[in-house]
Amino acid sequence: MSESIQTALRTRARELLELGEVSCVIGYERSPRGRVRPAFIYEPADADRLVWDNTCHHNLMVYLHDRKTPPRRGEEVPRVAVVAKPCDVRALNVLLHEGQIAREKVFVIGVACAGMCEEGTEELQARCRRCRERVPIFYDALVGEPPKVTAVDEDWADVVELEGMSAAERLAFWTREFDRCIRCYACRQACPGCYCFECMAEQVDPLWVGIAIELPEKAFFHVMRAYHLAGRCVECNACELACPMHIPLSLLNRKIAKEVEALFGYRAGGDPQTPPPLATFRKDEELPL
Amino acid sequence: MSDNFEPRIVGFLCNWCSYAGADMTGTSRIPYPPNIRIIRVPCSGRVDPLFVLKAFQEGADGVMVLGCHPGDCHYSEGNYHARRRYALMHRFLDFVGIEADRLCIDWVSAAEGHRFAQVVAQFTAQVQPLGPWNGLQRRRR
Incomplete structure (x- = not known):
């Protein structure tokens, strides 16, 4: 299955680049160490570098707008193609809605996705077991057949477990988790929804988050980052997968998602x-x- | 918690209704708990969730956000936004360990001097048994 998707992806990418429809195809390639990593294909000849398997978990929407070097005034924004799983397309939808990207600047190569696996195992990630759509909600080209997977009902077990604790226990839990943070901001960089030019964590006047790598600063950053994504987080889990300290960030996002669904x-x-x-x-x- | 604990409460009051309401409480000589430290903001919609969390971090035991009654906002819709924001914030802060009872969002109009005193007294009584807030807090230097 992933073989045929891979072949189709390469063909499509080569075609798009040869026709000059896009300047770049953003997809996945294998790194020298054997892990899958994001790839930026500019030449048709390089299209065969593209791969597809059940470890392509990165959300590539984060590369669609280069927040560090925005295009200069009058400069044309290049049109790019991007390989997108159903969850990625939902992230793109958020960006489109917020006016961050123009729809005509993106060629979406949607992939029918059977789910991504936990690193080093053949077991599906929890978020993929809960996934409600296996085919992206929109695309310019679709690759792969919709896999036959029975959709599971939304399961908030992890959130409910924490809700069942007392406030003091929850505080102890989060104190323990946040304390591990090294403030590398990998969660923020990996997140397609975090596109502010100046993050509140780096603002100096007013200084919302101090420069100390101490619990209050770390907690403040994570709580506010999660809240800034309220109603915007698509649960692609890029933040948690990027976290070198394995902080369960998805719990924060899922709690908000749960309440947003209940309230609104x-x-x-x-x-x-x-x-x-x-x-x-x-x-x-x-x-x- | 000891009975003589006096909670430190930060109140974000909208300029047009709640702040004027607090003024009314004063001019009407209605007593209310001195625990509240009032910060005047243009509108309850101006109260960024950052303010609330920052207040907790800097030593507040409870935070109140008071605005005009829904429908009465000076800027037409600021308090509607605040209402959504804090309905969600409430539940989220509780999830990270800041008890829901430490945050309050309510509406007080410029004429409701009595109501202001009542709301503050009620909230103070609500925070008092929870004791001082010590979690996720910046260290006192």
Whole structure:
């Protein structure tokens, strides 16, 4: 299955580059050490570097807009093609909705996805076991056949377990987890939703987060980052996978996703028409305060 | 917790309703707990969740966000946004270990001097049994 997807991806990438439809194809390649890593293909001859298997977990939408070097005024933004799993397309949807990317600048090579595996195992990642869509909600070209996987009901077991604790236990849990953070910001860099030119964590005036690598600063950063993604996080889990200290960041994001769904009946990235819940309101709504 | 613990409460009050309401409480000579430290903001919609978390980090035991009643916002819709924001924030802060009872969002109009005193008294009584907030806090130098 992944063999045929890989071949189709390479063919499609070569075609797009040869026709000059896009300047670059963003996909996955194998690193010299054998792990899969993001790849940027500029020449048709290089298209055969592209790979596809069950370890292509990176969310490539993060490379679509280069937040460090935005295009100069009057400079044309190049059109690129990107290999996208269903979860990645939802992230792209959020970016499109927020006006970060123009739809015509992206050629979406959607991949029917059977799920990604935990590193070094053949076991599906928890988020992939919960996945509700196996085919991207939109694409310019689709690669692969929709896999036959029975969808599971949304399962909030991990969040509910923590909710069941007392506030003091939860505080102890998060103190332990946040304390491991080394403030490398890998979570933020890997996140497609974190595209601010100046992150609140790096703002100096006002200084929201001090420079110390101490628990209060670390906790503040993680709590606020999660909240900035409220109603925007598509649970691609890029943050958690990027974290070198294995902090369960998905728990924070999933707690918010759970509450957003309960309060506003909204799921991030699903529908391009509905604005994100914290960017809108209904006058007559009754919210428990 | 000891009975004589006096919680330190930070209140973000909107300029147009709640701050004027607090003023009304004062001019009407209605007593209310001195625990609240009032910060005037243009609108409850101006209260960034950063403010709330920062207050907790800098030593607040409880945080209040008070604005105009829904429908009465000076800027038409600021408090509607605040309502959504804090309905969610409430549940999220509880999840990371800051008890939900330490955060309060309510509406006080410029005419409701009595209500302001009542809301503050109620919240102070609510935070008092929780004791001082010591988690995730910046160290005192």
